[in-house]
Every structure is written in C-alpha cells, then in structure tokens.
Amino acid sequence: MSKIIASAAIRGAHKIFRRAEESYKEAIERFGPDQEVGFPNTAYYLPIIYAITGIAISKLGEMRKVLDLCAKMIPPPVREKVALPYLAPALDAGMATFFAEEMIEAIRYLDNSCTYLANSEDVDLAAYGASMNGTKAGLWLGAANDVIFRKRGVEFVDGTAPGFAAIVGAAPDSETAQKIALELQEKNLYVFMCGENGGKRFSEQLVEAGVQIGWPTRLVPFGPDISQAVFAIGFACRVAMAFGGIKPGDFRRNLIYNKDRTYAFVLALGDVTDEWYANAAGAINWGFPTIADTPIPEVLPTGICTYEHVVSNVPHNQIVQKAIETRGLKVQVAKVPIPVSYGPAFEGERVRGEDIFLEMGGGRTVAVEWTTSKRMEEIEDGRVEVIGPDVADVAPGTRLHFAMVAEVAGRNFQEDFEPILERQNHHLINQAQGIMHIGQRDIAWIRISKAAVEKGFTLTHIGKIIHAKYHQDFGAIFDKVQIKIYTEEADVRQVLGLARASYEHRDARIEGMTDEDVDTFYSCILCQSFAPNHVCIVSPERTGLCGAYNWLDCRASNEINPDGPNQPVKKGECTDERYGQFEGCNDYIRKASRQNVQSVSLYSLMVDPMTTCGCCECIAAVLPMCNAIMTVDRDFTDMTPCGMKFTSLAGSVGGGAQTPGFLGHSKYNIAQRKFLKGDGGLLRIAWMPKRLKDEMYERIKKRGEELGCPNLPEMIADETVATTEEQVLEYITEKGHPCLGMEDLF
Ligand code: SF4
Ligand code: ZN
Numbered sequence: 042m043s044k045i046i047a048s049a050a051i052r053g054a055h056k057i058f059r060r061a062e063e064s065y066k067e068a069i070e071r072f073g074p075d076q077e078v079g080f081p082n083t084a085y086y087l088p089i090i091y092a093i094t095g096i097a098i099s100k101l102g103e104m105r106k107v108l109d110l111c112a113k114m115i116p117p118p119v120r121e122k123v124a125l126p127y128l129a130p131a132l133d134a135g136m137a138t139f140f141a142e143e144m145i146e147a148i149r150y151l152d153n154s155c156t157y158l159a160n161s162e163d164v165d166l167a168a169y170g171a172s173m174n175g176t177k178a179g180l181w182l183g184a185a186n187d188v189i190f191r192k193r194g195v196e197f198v199d200g201t202a203p204g205f206a207a208i209v210g211a212a213p214d215s216e217t218a219q220k221i222a223l224e225l226q227e228k229n230l231y232v233f234m235c236g237e238n239g240g241k242r243f244s245e246q247l248v249e250a251g252v253q254i255g256w257p258t259r260l261v262p263f264g265p266d267i268s269q270a271v272f273a274i275g276f277a278c279r280v281a282m283a284f285g286g287i288k289p290g291d292f293r294r295n296l297i298y299n300k301d302r303t304y305a306f307v308l309a310l311g312d313v314t315d316e317w318y319a320n321a322a323g324a325i326n327w328g329f330p331t332i333a334d335t336p337i338p339e340v341l342p343t344g345i346c347t348y349e350h351v352v353s354n355v356p357h358n359q360i361v362q363k364a365i366e367t368r369g370l371k372v373q374v375a376k377v378p379i380p381v382s383y384g385p386a387f388e389g390e391r392v393r394g395e396d397i398f399l400e401m402g403g404g405r406t407v408a409v410e411w412t413t414s415k416r417m418e419e420i421e422d423g424r425v426e427v428i429g430p431d432v433a434d435v436a437p438g439t440r441l442h443f444a445m446v447a448e449v450a451g452r453n454f455q456e457d458f459e460p461i462l463e464r465q466n467h468h469l470i471n472q473a474q475g476i477m478h479i480g481q482r483d484i485a486w487i488r489i490s491k492a493a494v495e496k497g498f499t500l501t502h503i504g505k506i507i508h509a510k511y512h513q514d515f516g517a518i519f520d521k522v523q524i525k526i527y528t529e530e531a532d533v534r535q536v537l538g539l540a541r542a543s544y545e546h547r548d549a550r551i552e553g554m555t556d557e558d559v560d561t562f563y564s565c566i567l568c569q570s571f572a573p574n575h576v577c578i579v580s581p582e583r584t585g586l587c588g589a590y591n592w593l594d595c596r597a598s599n600e601i602n603p604d605g606p607n608q609p610v611k612k613g614e615c616t617d618e619r620y621g622q623f624e625g626c627n628d629y630i631r632k633a634s635r636q637n638v639q640s641v642s643l644y645s646l647m648v649d650p651m652t653t654c655g656c657c658e659c660i661a662a663v664l665p666m667c668n669a670i671m672t673v674d675r676d677f678t679d680m681t682p683c684g685m686k687f688t689s690l691a692g693s694v695g696g697g698a699q700t701p702g703f704l705g706h707s708k709y710n711i712a713q714r715k716f717l718k719g720d721g722g723l724l725r726i727a728w729m730p731k732r733l734k735d736e737m738y739e740r741i742k743k744r745g746e747e748l749g750c751p752n753l754p755e756m757i758a759d760e761t762v763a764t765t766e767e768q769v770l771e772y773i774t775e776k777g778h779p780c781l782g783m784e785d786l787f
Contacts, residue, residue: 074102095290238311300328573698657705
C-alpha cells in the first residue's frame, strides 16, 4: 500500500478512535454501562463487530472490550514519508475504524444526535426531500432493519443485485450525481450514500435533481457523515452471515465470502480526508476497492482486491465503468433494450418481399461482421455508433452496405475467443422480431421488416442486441464491448479488408494439423434452431460448413461453455478410412440428430454425406455427365452447370437432411487435404465460380501440386468458359482434367 495512504489511513483511524472513546465516555456518564444499545430491529447486533470478532454488543458497557481491541489494532501514527512496507497495518487500522464507527453510530441512536426517518421501505424520500426545501433533517435512513435487510439482502445472493456502490461525499453538481446514480442503477447495483464534500451530499444532490431515492430505487441515503459507511459494510457482513451461513466471528470466511460474491466498491467523490482514507483501508479487507475522482495516491499492485485497491483521479464520466472493471464485476444486461420482441421464438421467422424495409448483404451489397479484440482503455462498454445512413435516412425497400465491428476487451479475453463471439451474431440478431439474419463473416445477410421499423427499430438496436447478449451469454470471458456499424460503401470495404485478413489468420491456425493428430473431434449444433437435425462434425481437416468454426474454435468454445453447442466427440475406431467414418462420430450423430441420421462420412458427398444447414459458404454438387463435382459459393447468384442457382441448392439441401450428391462446405475446406477424399478429392472439382477460384487460387494451386496436378486451377472451368454441364465437359476434356480418368462416381 502506498506509504502516504497508509499513514493517512492510520492518522484517520486514530481520529475516529478518539471520537469513539469520547462518545463512549459521555454515553456511559449519561446512560450507565447497562444501557441497551444497538441498531433498530436487528438480530445482528453491531454487525461488523459481530461478524468479525463474534462479540455481540447489546449493552453500552460491552463496548469497552472492543475499544480496547481497537487500541491494539491501530498502529502508532507514522510520520509522512516513513516507509510502511506492508498493507497489513493499514488494513488493521481500517478494520478498527469500522468498529469505532459502529459504536459511534450506535450511541447516536441512543442520544438521537442524527435523526433518521422511520426505517421503512415506503418512505417517499423524493417527496420528502422536495418539501424539505434545503433543510437537512430527516433524509437519512440509517441502518437497515432485518425486514428490509432480508428482502434486499437476498437479492445479493440470487443475482438480482450483484453488489453495491458505497458513495462517499458529493459530485461537483447534481447533474453529475444524477448521471452516476443512473449508470449504477442500470448495472443493477445498490447505491449506499454517506458523507459530505464541501457542504454537499450526494443523496441531497439526487433529490435536487428530482431523482427518487430510497430502498425501492436502490438509492439508499444512509446518513450525512462518513461514519455511516458502516451501514454499507455492515449490510455486507449480514449478507454473509444470513445467506452465506458464515458464523459470527469467522472473520476470514466473512471477508472471503464478500470478496468473492459481493461486487462492492467505494466511490470517493471529493477531497479525501484522513477519515476517508481510514474507511477506504477498512473496505479493502473485504476486497472492496476505492475509486476516487481526486488525484490521491493510487494503490495499484493487486493483492486482496481482485485488481487494484485504490484508483484515483478518474473523470466522472468514466468513474462507474472504472469501478466496475476494478472490482471485476461482470455486467449483467437483464433485458435486450430494443423496441421489438426478442427471443428464440422469433429466430426462424423470415422477412420477405413487400415486408422488407431495409436489406443488407445477400450477394447484392457487401455485409460483413467482425468481432475483434482491443485494449481495455480503448473500449467504452455499451457504446453503439452508426456511421452512415440508418433506417431513418432511407426509403422503404432500400439496400445498404453493412459492416459491423464488435470491439471486445477483457482482462481474461483471448484472441481465440473472437470467432466464437462473432459466430453468435447470427442467432442473436435473428431473435429480434422482424429481423432476419443469415450467414456470417463476409457473407452476412440482414433484412429489417417494415413492422420492426414502425416500432422504432434502427441499426443502433443491432448493436444493442450484441452488447446485451454478449454480456448475458459470454460475460465470463470478457468485460467490455462497443459496436461500430458502417453503411457507407467506402467504410464498409475498408472493414471488409481488415476482417478478411483476420479470417485468413484464424483459418491458418489450423493449417498443418491433421485428423490423425487428434483422437477427439468436436460437434457443433449451433444451427439446430434452423435445421433441427443438423450436426457438424468439425475435425482439424474439416472446418464447419459456415467457415466460421474450425476445430480450434470448437475446442475453445467447449472450454468456455462445457455444456454448450460444441461437444468433444471421441473419434473411436475408424470403420472406413476412405470415406472417413468413425464409430465414435456415428454414435454421437445418432443421438444428436435424434436418430434421423445414422452415420456420416467426413470425407464424402456420395456416401452418407454430412448434413447441410443454411449457413454454408459453398455447396458442392455432382455433375454426372462429367464424372465430376462442381461447387458454388453464396456470392455467385447466377445459374450453375448443375442446373440450380445457389439459392435453390441451399433451399433444397440446407434444411439439415442428408442428401447424397450434395454437400455444404466452407471455402477454406476446399483446399484442406481431406476435402471429398473418398470421392477423389480436390481433383474431382471441375467447375467453380471465377471469383471463388481467384480467391482460393494460391491454396488450390499448392494442393494441386501436392496431388501431382500443378495446373489444377487452370483446368477447373468457371462461368467465363462454361455455364452448362456440356460446356464444362468440353472444357475439361480439352484441358485433360484429371477427373476424366477417375473411377466412376456412380
Ligand atoms: Fe456450427 Fe456447423 Fe452451424 Fe457452423 S454451420 S455454426 S459449424 S453447426
Ligand atoms: Zn447453419
């Protein structure tokens, strides 16, 4: 701990201790040692003292032994600049501070030197505050009685409230106070207020701004002085005893319980006095850090608190975010904040023809989605920006380009998690009523219906969905996400370039790994909401047909969410090497497809091909006359030599059924070594769209060389030389394509 803070905390502890001694002396003289003391209607006595020491104070005279204990706990005052090498002396001083303050507060209840409102839930503090007209009396609630405590405390346990912010002091003005309070409320935190700064108090500022305060709004004005911080800490101690089953006096477990489960922190607003330091030091015992708006010395090294202990000089517009990060609190977004209904029920719904207000992607415009990681300080959680025209700026039936960049940061975030989050966009966006989402990466396709637009849906809401749902479903792996949506073509193309480089980088990680290297493949059933029997088996040499999940991604996804859509599948015995059939895979497939699929080949489209769902990047189909196979990607919208366009191919095979002769696959898979191995491999491919061939040129060429056919890309026909099967046959015959010499497909 910073030496300066340690000495200030110890000085503060001495001051508060002296005050406690004085109050005690006066009270004894006035009331005598047998006078009953305590907080109203509670079975927890003075709860911090009770929780930490096990001492149940019910009579004034019993305070003596705790005062003596405090005297032992507070180290002798240190002069500024004297080194104090350990955190421990300041922590003890902080703990003694809380003991002393609890006794001061209990005596106040005796002599009525602070007037508290009736300790009831229903007091309308806003009305009260307004009529108060500047007078200070009676805004304060004091310690929560056991009725309130049980009702509110259970919310700390069942997750309704992750914790609390103890606000000490006051904001520079009531508008800032209002903003900070709102931000904390949005995070479902309780706000416990005490202390003053420059004659102002945070709770009074809220009343001034017309904010409703009191237990029902979670904005709780405990009292006007710093010593009422004990009502907040005491609340946490009671939660551990009442709901955590922790015995009074078991201080270690009480502190650990709160450190692990109560997401609390102190926001120190204003000049930090010695007394404030002492309270901050006390809070560190429970793992509650202090975030200050003034430039006090920081205590950055981590130890007791999850991260830093004291962070200072934080601007008001960042203070809540900073506190949340420092405390390691995971943001909960309870409801997806959009003007249309949201849920799995709307996932399969289509938006067609006349209903379309706005369309993006689907081959006619560019639509790309990219989730990428950034440094913590670069991200403002929840920020959504739309750069370019939005719904309000266009006429019904418009097509726009679209690029969505989700920038994610987290103390525990790994680059490997990017594709996993990104792949969720599809079903997350689809769950909004009146919004249709197909595809992923650079083949996304979004339609927004007129009905949704009428209800007020805009592109911003797509970002809101991503923010809310990433937090809900994947909060464990990241802390912050901000979303940028671009709709001007130039911007979109720029994102496209960056995203593609990143996709390539992700794809290449799997390069060189073989199916023989591992004994476990992974399943993916993420697409079962659309194609109920569809199961992808993802092996190192067969990436998922959406192109967005390879074996490494599935493995990472399974680590994050062991019960999730990606399960390890033991290969088991290989029953057919040529087609790639494995006993373990087949056992799994039967179960996961509810007996609809009995066995699959990993390496064939002719024999037991894998099922195909609607997100495949490409679909391969047999060209019987050529004794060959063609493949077409989603971006190619013209007729293909098999007599079907991509859309009709997807329509007929993309529902999750096994369709021999057809197979959905990813682009990357085309040049993976096991691609269609059972059917002759890459050498069997006789046609593909020119753009796809160009995109894959280097990899196809390299793979062709490995297979003894260095000119393979030139031998594969495309739409510039052949649009019918006859023309394909003519072309490949002329080029001497290797498929002509292969065994018959049928
Ligand atoms: Fe998973 Fe396959 Fe759907 Fe991709 S296509 S998300 S790998 S089930
Ligand atoms: Zn799918």
